[in-house]
Amino acid sequence: MNIPDFSDPAIWLSLLTLTFLEIVLGVDNIIFISIISDRLDPSQQKKARNIGLLLAMVMRIILLLTITWILRLQTPLFTLPYITAEGQPVSISWKDLIMMAGGLFLVVKSTLEIHHKLEKPSTETEKKTVYTAFSSVVLQIVMVDAVFSFDSILTAIGMVDEVFVMIVAVIISIAIMMLFAGPISRFINKNPTLQMLALSFLIAIGIMLVAEGFHQKISKSYIYTMIAFSLLVELLNMRLRKRNESIELPKGKKV
Structure with a gap:
């Protein structure tokens, strides 16, 4: 691994571009970590988020x-003659299997989280908060980190040639995500509607990963645009609800 010449402006441009891309690609990772860590005791949530992001780094x-090994994982293992991409039968590699398994995990986990949040405790005993084991949460974070890291690195390899620049970009992006993971996590978990929106976003990402495993390309820009629009609408709704609550009279009447 050679250290590039940082006096070259092109190196700095590549570093900034790749760092920004790593942060964008890490948004779904932060969302998952924020939601899954909410199942822990509050005193352990920050620790779980930091461990999750450090493991991702x-x-x-x-x-x-191990770029050579990664590229080898893209070698086809078998072909699916009944599924085509660009008129050719789809060839499945280890990379595709990893993407499909990760996508299915995200869909199943997010669906179960939605089901859990919609359930209402029927007795006073059930209303008591039950926290998930720390090791279980970390294990789930590791599994999702592996999938998101794989996708992120494949994107980086296609953009930059210098491995050292890629490593620096990863370290900077993870440091920035660790800095903002706490506020993002608190903001999401404080608002139930945002939690549902985030979980729906993770389901969409999971479906996209499965589709990519079958070489059916779905533009990420469509998904990010969709979620950005939904987030904007929800933020407007939150502001409207807050405004209506602020003008309520003590007796419950509105002005």
């Missing part, structure tokens, strides 16, 4: 140092 650096 370590995995991405390891993957970057």
Whole structure:
């Protein structure tokens, strides 16, 4: 691994571009970590988020140092003659299997989280908060980190040639995400409607990963545009609800 010449403006441009891309690609990872860590005792949530993001950084650096092995994972294992992409039968590789497994995990996990949040406790005993084991949450974070890291590194390889620049971009992006993970997590978990929106977003990402495993391309820009529009509408609704609550009279009447 060679250290590039940082006096070259092109290197800095590549670093900034890749860092920004890593942050954007890490948004879905932060959302998942925020929601899953909410199942923990409040005193353990920050620790779980930091461990999750640090593990993501370590995995991405390891993957970057084994680029040859990563490229080998894209070698076709078998072909699906009844599914085509661009008129050709789809060839499935280890990379495709990893993407499909990760996508299915996201869909199932997010669906179960939605079901859990919609359930209403029927007795006073059930109303008591039950926290998930710390090791279980970390294990789930590791599984999702592996999928998101794999997708992120494949994107980085296609953009930049210097491995050192990729590693620096990963470290900077993870540091920024760790800085903002707390406020983002609190904001999402404080608003139930945003939680549902975030879980729906993760289901869409999971479906996209499965589709990509079958070489059926779905533009990420469509999904991010959709979620951005939904988020904007929900933020407007939140502001409207807050405004209506602020003008309520003590007796419950509105002005």
